[in-house]
Amino acid sequence: MRKANLLIIDDEPAIGQGCAMICKDLGHNPSWCGTATDGRKRLQEGEYDLVLLDIRLPDYDGMELLNEIHQDFPELHVIMMTGFSTVQQTVKAMKKGAFDYLEKPFSTEELSQAVTKALKNVQLRHDNLHLRQQLFQRFEFNNIVGDSPAILPVFEAIKKVAPTDTTVLINGESGTGKELFAGALHARSGRAEKPFIAIDCSAFSTSLLESELFGHVKGAFTGADRDKQGIFEAANGSTLFLDEVANLDLNIQAKLLRVLEYGQYKPVGGRSIKKTDIRIIAASNQDLENKMLDGSFRPDLYYRLNVFPIDLPPLRQRKEDIPKLAYHFLKQFCKKNNKPLDGFSDGALETLINYPWPGNVRQLKNVVERLVIMVDEQLVDSSSLHGHLDARHHEAEDTMPATLAELKAYKQHLLDTQYNPVEKSLLQKALIASSGNISKAAKRVGMQRSNFSTLVKKHNISHS
């Protein structure tokens, strides 16, 4: 996250300085003042991304100041800090447009979480607005979107390796863009004038693939009534993208190795050796090292292909790219379908960012295409996403436990990080909506009063 300017307005030096220190540790640029007068002055003079505002100030009512800030700087996020917090006050603050509130005394963790959440929202709004207004995107690489820290090294690697003749192996899950990046590599190479040939090794039977790649001579098999050129001859001088190399049969692997080592091969049924000059970019979404260990992939071919490996990270590891990709596809499909949508709501964009995208960029592209067809409003909002994202997918796959002890630890982790915050927020919301009345709040969520009350204590929620 980028360094943000924070203003802390609180008359207690321990709190003001403490918050400033924590925000600094988070990598931000905080400043602190103790009065509303001072706060107002600083807001007029500087540019702030977030304000932490005490509800009780010596010279002014914090709630009134919140009002003023809202009028003068409608985009500015404010987190209220409440000392003797009551639900009514909190309700009032939220109604007046505070982004969040913190009850004193709060822990470092609570402050860090609230600040990070607010700043993430500031960034999201800012990006969303910017992307909505942007008509065209500029690409350094033809039509490839992305500038996340995870994808930048891939661009760098492609720039470096493109002008050489080195064999490249692109690893990545399905839909991460292996073919797209391979095409970009070709386009930046000395072979760009020739067509880029892509072959999906899993789409052919072994004998058909062999004759596709190497050609055959007349009489090589039933039906071979004349000589046929293979890709290695027809596309001589160009780049060949071999998708799903893990599926190559051992016989073809041997022939491919020979092409890579000596630039030589024999057509099916032929005796004479032919020469070829083709650059190979191979791709796989399976673990080739495993295939090598179980004997279904030749180690010598693996090492020959793996001279320059490029790993394409899955989309869930480069969430920063999701807004740009989503807008890229939205604009593309709006144009294609002649449908002038304005963009995504902040909430919808946030949902897209948080989804784990098991089918990676291809899945995002397909979802956006469907949305453009389905949505009739100007904005794609959260409700339009229902039914387009499979709720079963969550991010547990990367942390799959292997023993009972790990499973229990995982359960506790989920409780702490996922369940408990939701439970607390449900209680708080119900209390706010029932003006702090426990009986009404319990009824509202369909819980026994005593159970509700126990949970309120467990989460240390103050009410009345």
Ligand SMILES: Nc1ncnc2c1ncn2[C@@H]1O[C@H](COP(=O)(O)OP(=O)(O)OP(=O)(O)O)[C@@H](O)[C@H]1O
């Ligand atoms: N960074 C990106 N910017 C724009 N479009 C992208 C990007 N990455 C992928 N795409 C698009 O997503 C779709 C899937 O990409 P691609 O076919 O290259 O993936 P793949 O890794 O080869 O998938 P598979 O393993 O299933 O063959 C394509 O339509 C491609 O244009």
Ligand SMILES: [Mg+2]
């Ligand atoms: Mg592919």
